[in-house]
Amino acid sequence: MFRLSQRPDRRGTSRAGLLLLGVMLVLLLSACSQAGAVGDDPPVVVLVPTDLGHQDLRPALRVYPESGRRLEPNAVAALPDARFRRVDGGNLGISDDATWVRIRLFRSAQAPSQLVLQLGRPVWREAQAYLLPTDLANADSDRPSGIGQLRVLHSRYTAYAFDLPEGSSTLLMRVAQYGGFTPEFQLWDAAAFRQHTVDDALLQGLFYGMTFALLLFNAFLFLSTRDRAYFAYMLWQTATLFYMLAISGVGQHQLWPGMPIWNGIGLVGGLALMCAGGLYFIRTYLLLPRFAPRTDLVMQVVQWLGITLAVAVLLPHGDWLLIPAQMVAAASLILIAWAALLRWKQHFIPAMILLVSLLPLLFVGFANIGRTLGWLPETFLTSDALQWVLVLLALVLTYGLSVRVAQLRERATRLQDLLLKDPLTGLLNRNGLFDCxxxxxxxxxxxxxxxxxxxxxxxxxKRINDEFGHAAGDALIQATSARLREAFGPDAACARLGGDEFAVVLPNLPSPRLAEELAAHVLELLRAPYALSGREFRASGSIGVALYPGHAQSLEELLRQADVAMYHAKTRGRDTFVVWAPEMEADVQTSLFQFTHPGRS
Structure with missing residues (x-):
């Protein structure tokens, strides 16, 4: 048997340590060389292809931040390439300063010359674009000949049309974005861009048409039902429409061009109002004040915070409110999801509909917040997807409102049944008899x-209860109620007043004689044997009849007279009916209290 040595191999350990140190040194030198390459990286020249549709310009972007001082185009054009740095990542973060962007282009004789430069986001705080030949880099005049400001196109995008000369040229842009700067620039052939704007206009028309149609539809429902939830839906959709006009570029480029103050109001105030309107709608839609008061209180606080931000953005120097507005949006999404989950656990069906439709909004909403705060790049998910998710949510919640109304009506019907109907037979009770x-x-x-x-x-x-138990008696009462419904039909008001007593109001009789015929028919039905739980039971009835308008005008008095006549039927041996007559009053004393409407007792 051999004993293994417990002493470590110091030479192996030393070699491993030296190897690890060497690897770390190589990585460090590589990182340093890469860091130095950010500034020294040579510019990339974009070759305009002959079959250009659209081309991503981000690999060729070189940026130079102003860093607190405003620069003129000629000064930036004279800067060497080493002063510009390449774009690392899809979002350069939030900055109060403008950024200059330089792009080198080369067009051959066969490539198209009429081009369009599209900036990724539709809405920019500032945007100017210039075209200059490469040999103007060292010019020293205020604006050397050849530097031309590009022509802004009339579309919802921030886009510029220009004619690119053959050979080398340089695009120079001064841009400042609301929120994180996402350098997503596209170069288009002019014809392809025109077709793109037509297709996009159709989609935007579809979106705004659906949103406006849903707004009108729910406005009509509010006018017809006066349900506050529909009014809250209208407020939410109006704020959403304003915010979508602001962030989609339709507002900046078509509704209020040349009025940049409205951009800030729309992007910050519109978002805050949309969140406040959404919270108010969800509080009403889910009935939170009644069923989740604590959650409702928190949502109410955030709702008023959003309204405060929307008012504060009207004050000067309100650009800093963009980040608080994003925080309000994040808090609103979380609170709405929590409220929907809470009411879903309480088996409120509209909450289940909201919870399912909320999942894409949570995903897209937080993606938009991440892009605005400088964390995520510019993609369809972090930009235009929001408007389609919102219109889908609005459409689903319109259906949810109809389900909510139906569920509330069903609940009101059940409550009314408890108040107006006898639980054993389903006939009217005393309250229901007087109302109906x-x-x-x-x-x-x-x-x-x-x-x-x-x-x-x-x-x-009483005999059946004593001999066979109250279950048999209840079954007999239920069977009797069914026979009364069959005998008098749906127009009559049939009620069980308690125990073994029933009352029926027969309206619109062509003749008083018909009441006596119906009473005789009911007696025959009551005499027929009852087959209950495999046994045969027999019963009968005593009926008193009072006529309108011959005997009395009020329901209370007619009930009292019918009760008096019923007691006379009992004294005549039961299993018969008696029509009330004035001389019967001397023999039977009844209390008018039991024939008074409960609301006036």
Whole structure:
């Protein structure tokens, strides 16, 4: 057996250490050389292809920040290439200063000469573009001949048309962006750009048309229902429309050109108002004040913070409010998602619809915030995708509002059933009888017809309860209720007043005689045997009848008279009906209290 040595191999360790140190040194030297190459990197010349559609210019961009001092085009044109640095990454971050961008171009005789320079974002705080030949780099006049400011195109994009001469030329731009500077510049053939703007205009028309149509649709629903949720939806969509006009470039280039103050108001105030309107709508849509008061309070605070920012942006020097507005947007997204999740756990169906439709907005919304704060590059996801996600959300929430209204109506119907219906039979209770029965009498009075009130007492219920239990008695009451519905039809107001007593209001009778015929028919139905739980039961009824308008004018008095007549039917041996007559009052004493509307008791 051999014993392995426990002493380390110092020579191997030393070699490994030297190797690791060498690798680190190589990496460090490589990093230093790369860092130095940022400034010394030679300019890239863009060769304009003969079949140019559009071309990404970012690899050829060289940037020079002003760093607090405003420079003139001739001074920047004279700067050597070493003063410019290449673009590393898709977002250069937030800066209060403007940045000069230089692009070297070369056009052959076969390449198109009518070109368009498109800046990535539609909206810029400042943007000027110049074209100069390369041999003007050392010119010393204020504006050497050949430096020309490019012509701005009438589109929602920040774009410039120019004729590129054959040979070498240089594009020079002075730009300043709201939020993070994303150097996404495109070079277009003029014809291809015109087709691109036509296609884009169709898409923008579709977006604004859908948004405006949804706004009008919900405005009509608000006027018809007076539901505050529709009003909140209108406020949210109006603010969203204003914000979309601002960030899409339609506002800056078409609605308020030459008025840069509106750009800041739209980008900051529009975002803050959209967040405030969205929070107000969600609070109303999810019924948060009633079912989640703490969450509602937090959302209300953020909502008023957004309104405050929207007002503050009207003051001078409000550009710094862009970052607080982005923070309000992030807080709004988180709070809306939390509120939807909270109400989803409470089984509120509109919250489930909101939660599903909110997922793309969370993704795209935070991507836009990241791009504005200088963290993410310029892509479709961080720019134009927002408007389509918002219109999708608005469309889904329009459906969600209809579901919300239906669910609230269903809840109101269930509550009304609890207040106006007997839980055992589904017939009206005492409250329901007075509400529905009075309406029936009013309609009868308008049509100058007759009406009748029947008071029905079910005979034999006590015996069945004593012999077979209350379950059998309840089954008998339910079966009796079904027979009464069948006998009197949907126009009659049938009610169970408690125990074994029922009342029926029969409206619009052509003759008082019909009430007596219906009473006799009901007695036959009540005599028929009941097959309940495999057993046969028998019962009967005693019915009192009071007629309108011959006996009384009010429902309370008609019920009292029918009750008096019912007691006379019992004294005559039960299983019969009796029509009220004045001489019956001397024999039976009843309390008017039980025949008074509960609201007036």
């Amino acid at each position: 029965g009075q309406r029936q009498l009013d309609r009868t009075q308008d049509s100058q017809a007759f009406a009748a009130v029947l008071w029905i007492d079910l005979d034999g219920l």
